[in-house]
Structures are given as C-alpha cells and as structure tokens.
Amino acid sequence: MKDRPNAVAVDDYKTAMRHVVSPVAVVTYRHADAWEGMTVTAICSATTEPPTLVVCIRNDRPAAERIRTAGAFVVNFLSDEQADIARRFSSTPLDDRGAFDLGTWEEGQAGAPMLDGAVSRFDCVVAQAFTQGSHTVFLGSVVGLRIAPGANLLYRDGFFRRLTAE
Ligand SMILES: Cc1cc2nc3c(=O)[nH]c(=O)nc-3n(C[C@H](O)[C@H](O)[C@H](O)COP(=O)(O)O)c2cc1C
Known part of the structure; x- marks a missing residue:
C-alpha cells in the first residue's frame, strides 16, 4: 500500500465546508437541573435501523461534557422563522435561563427542552460518545420525535438562509 x-x-477544510449548506439546529440538554442549548450544524442521520443521529460538539465547549453526563439530548431543527433562536444559542452563556424565553419549549422524555414549531425535533439518548x-461525536438513539410544517433554516458561508424552490 502507498x-x-x-x-x-x-x-482549507474550513473554507471548503463554508461552501456547504447545512440545516441549523439547537441541541438542548439538561445540566444541574436547568435547560441548556447551543446552535449546531454538524448533525446528520447516522443510521435508520436503529434510528440514530450523529452530532458533533467541540470539546472546548461545556456542552460536550455535559451531554455525556446527561446521557440525553434533543435536536431541534429550526424553521426559517426561528433565526432569532439560532442567534440566541450561538454564543455563551449556554445556561442563561432567559435564552429559553424565545419560543415555546416543553420537556422531552429525559428532561431536555423541545421547541414548538421546530420542523423536526428528535429526543435522543446517547448510544455512543467518542x-x-x-x-x-455523539450517536443518539431517537426515542421520540415530532414534525411541524415549515421550511428548514439553513446556514452557508457565514449567513443564515432560506430554502427556495428552483
Ligand atoms: C451556524 C452555527 C453553527 C454551529 N455549529 C456548531 C457545531 O456543529 N458544533 C459545535 O460544537 N459548535 C457549533 N457552533 C458554535 C456554538 O453554537 C457555540 O460555540 C456555542 O453556542 C457557545 O458559544 P461560544 O462559542 O461563544 O462559547 C455553531 C455556531 C453557529 C452560529
């Protein structure tokens, strides 16, 4: 082998990835009996059988350790009416209770918040983290889900964007 x-x-890798459009999600979890969340684009379906999502969180963000500890998280894929929520969860503090004042949230099975009007939301338990x-990298087994009407909020090249038909 060569x-x-x-x-x-x-x-170069970052520049190339900036050219790739991604749906925007807020990943939420429970920490110290409070809700926390962060805006994340590094998410996709890992396997369909069993239903599993892959989510990638920077190690230097508190969320990485806290989701491991919680053992559960929710992926809320935002609608294009929810860019203000994406911005809200794009910077620290993650644990600002006021952050959840925007939008209507209810708790999933493991106590992490799920956002009303998210186009698809997935309640997950951590199957693997490495x-x-x-x-x-988290693999999350999907234990609950809900969909809502609307189009995904997108992100590309530093800007939130809307989906348009060809
Ligand atoms: C559009 C967008 C996508 C992001 N995607 C990720 C991601 O996939 N993984 C990640 O760890 N952080 C991601 N971040 C960064 C976190 O949202 C951010 O680090 C977190 O909210 C904490 O804020 P801080 O970096 O100011 O401490 C993204 C931010 C934005 C605006």
Whole structure:
C-alpha cells in the first residue's frame, strides 16, 4: 500500500465546508437541573435501523461534557422563522435561563427542552460518545420525535438562509 496521504490544512477544510449548506439546529440538554442549548450544524442521520443521529460538539465547549453526563439530548431543527433562536444559542452563556424565553419549549422524555414549531425535533439518548480530534461525536438513539410544517433554516458561508424552490 502507498504511504497514507497527509490531511489537508485545517483552514482549507474550513473554507471548503463554508461552501456547504447545512440545516441549523439547537441541541438542548439538561445540566444541574436547568435547560441548556447551543446552535449546531454538524448533525446528520447516522443510521435508520436503529434510528440514530450523529452530532458533533467541540470539546472546548461545556456542552460536550455535559451531554455525556446527561446521557440525553434533543435536536431541534429550526424553521426559517426561528433565526432569532439560532442567534440566541450561538454564543455563551449556554445556561442563561432567559435564552429559553424565545419560543415555546416543553420537556422531552429525559428532561431536555423541545421547541414548538421546530420542523423536526428528535429526543435522543446517547448510544455512543467518542472524541475525534477537536470534537466529541455523539450517536443518539431517537426515542421520540415530532414534525411541524415549515421550511428548514439553513446556514452557508457565514449567513443564515432560506430554502427556495428552483
Ligand atoms: C451556524 C452555527 C453553527 C454551529 N455549529 C456548531 C457545531 O456543529 N458544533 C459545535 O460544537 N459548535 C457549533 N457552533 C458554535 C456554538 O453554537 C457555540 O460555540 C456555542 O453556542 C457557545 O458559544 P461560544 O462559542 O461563544 O462559547 C455553531 C455556531 C453557529 C452560529
């Protein structure tokens, strides 16, 4: 076998990824008997059988350890009417109780908040969590879900965007 090629430069990788459109979600969880959440785009379906999502959280954010401890999280895929909520959860403090004043939230099975009007929301328990470089990769088994009408909020190249038909 040939020598294993070197990884590309981190900045080049980030630039290329900025060109890729992603749906925007707020990942929520319970910590110290309070709700917390953060805006996340590194999410996709991992497997359908069993229904499993993959979510990647930077190790240097408190959420990485706290979701491991909680053992559960909710993925709320935002609608394009919820960009203000995406902005709210894009910066610390994650545990600002006021953060949940925007929108209507109810608790999922493990006590993490689920957002009314999220186009798809998934209540998950952690099936696996492992560290890959800068991030913790969570595999979440989906134990509950709900869908709502509306189009996904999207993110690309530094801006929140709306879906338009061709
Ligand atoms: C559009 C968008 C997508 C993001 N995606 C991720 C992600 O996939 N994983 C992650 O760990 N942080 C992601 N972040 C960053 C967190 O939201 C942010 O680190 C967190 O809210 C804490 O804020 P701080 O970085 O100011 O401490 C994203 C932020 C934005 C605005």
